[in-house]
Amino acid sequence: MTHPIIADLEKRYTTKRYDPSKRVSQEDLVVICEAMRLSASSINSQPWKFIVIESDAAKQRMHDTFVNKFQFNQPHIKASSHVILFAHKTKYSREDYAKVIDKGIEDRRTKPEDRENAFGGFAFVDLNTDEQGNNANWTRSQAYLALGNTMHTVARLGIDSTPMEGVDSEMIAEIFAEELAGYECSVALVIGYHHSDEDYNAKLPKSRLAAKDVIQIL
Numbered sequence: 261m262t263h264p265i266i267a268d269l270e271k272r273y274t275t276k277r278y279d280p281s282k283r284v285s286q287e288d289l290v291v292i293c294e295a296m297r298l299s300a301s302s303i304n305s306q307p308w309k310f311i312v313i314e315s316d317a318a319k320q321r322m323h324d325t326f327v328n329k330f331q332f333n334q335p336h337i338k339a340s341s342h343v344i345l346f347a348h349k350t351k352y353s354r355e356d357y358a359k360v361i362d363k364g365i366e367d368r369r370t371k372p373e374d375r376e377n378a379f380g381g382f383a384f385v386d387l388n389t390d391e392q393g394n395n396a397n398w399t400r401s402q403a404y405l406a407l408g409n410t411m412h413t414v415a416r417l418g419i420d421s422t423p424m425e426g427v428d429s430e431m432i433a434e435i436f437a438e439e440l441a442g443y444e445c446s447v448a449l450v451i452g453y454h455h456s457d458e459d460y461n462a463k464l465p466k467s468r469l470a471a472k473d474v475i476q477i478l
Contacts, residue, residue: 272415275422275454276461278339282453288417289314289342292451295413296344299406303381304360307352307399308406309443311345311436319343325431333426340422341452345432346407347443348399352389357382400446407447414451422450 284292289312296310313322319338322345326334337343349356361378364370370378388398407423414421425447432445454462 268412268415270466272411273461273466275420275459277455277458278336278452279455280339282341284341284419284451288419291417292410292413296406296410299409301402301405303384305352305357305385305402306360307349307356308403309347311347311439313343313345321435325428325435328431329428330426333424336422336450340450344449344451345445346403346447346449347440347445348396348403349442350396350399350444351393352385352395352399354382357385396444403447407449410449419451420454424448424450
């Protein structure tokens with residue numbers, strides 16, 4: 261099949277070694293950040309925060325989060341161009357949703373007189389909230405929607421990436437406590453450019469199950 265979207269996805273793979281001499285341009289980074297912001301989420305909840313790690317000082321802090329486990333991912337932190345933390349709010353509240361509704365009114369998506377009715381969508385949050393007010397499983401799912409969107413975006417820009425669930429959420433919460441402030445990070449995305457000599461995965465053919473095995477059209 262020949263199509264730009266398919267070409268993006270055929271080319272995309274999980275990078276195993278990065279070239280530390282190559283950096284993502286600021287122009288591309290602006291596009292990536294806007295793509296994250298525009299990602300879809302249930303009831304337009306946007307229960308996320310994206311922390312873009314760019315400076316050497318911030319990279320050192322992220323590097324230090326691997327002191328206890330997942331050390332196999334640690335080399336990516338300083339060799340890559342950027343690391344993006346996809347954080348989700350652990351207790352998404354009516355007040356959080358009110359900010360979304362009020363922004364919708366500002367953007368003329370919602371009429372001011374319909375503000376209270378707009379809270380009807382919050383029922384989806386209630387369905388996924390326990391007695392302690394925790395709804396992290398639901399908000400985490402929204403962050404993964406943004407992750408997928410971002411991975412395709414960087415592929416379109418010709419930028420390599422590595423999604424990492426192998427991160428220490430507890431250490432990230434400790435070291436980035438000020439930035440997270442009520443949010444939790446359980447997945448990150450490394451972006452940059454692969455090392456032409458050391459990235460063995462770049463030379464391997466794409467392998468996926470056949471369409472007939474995973475897609476059923478009724």
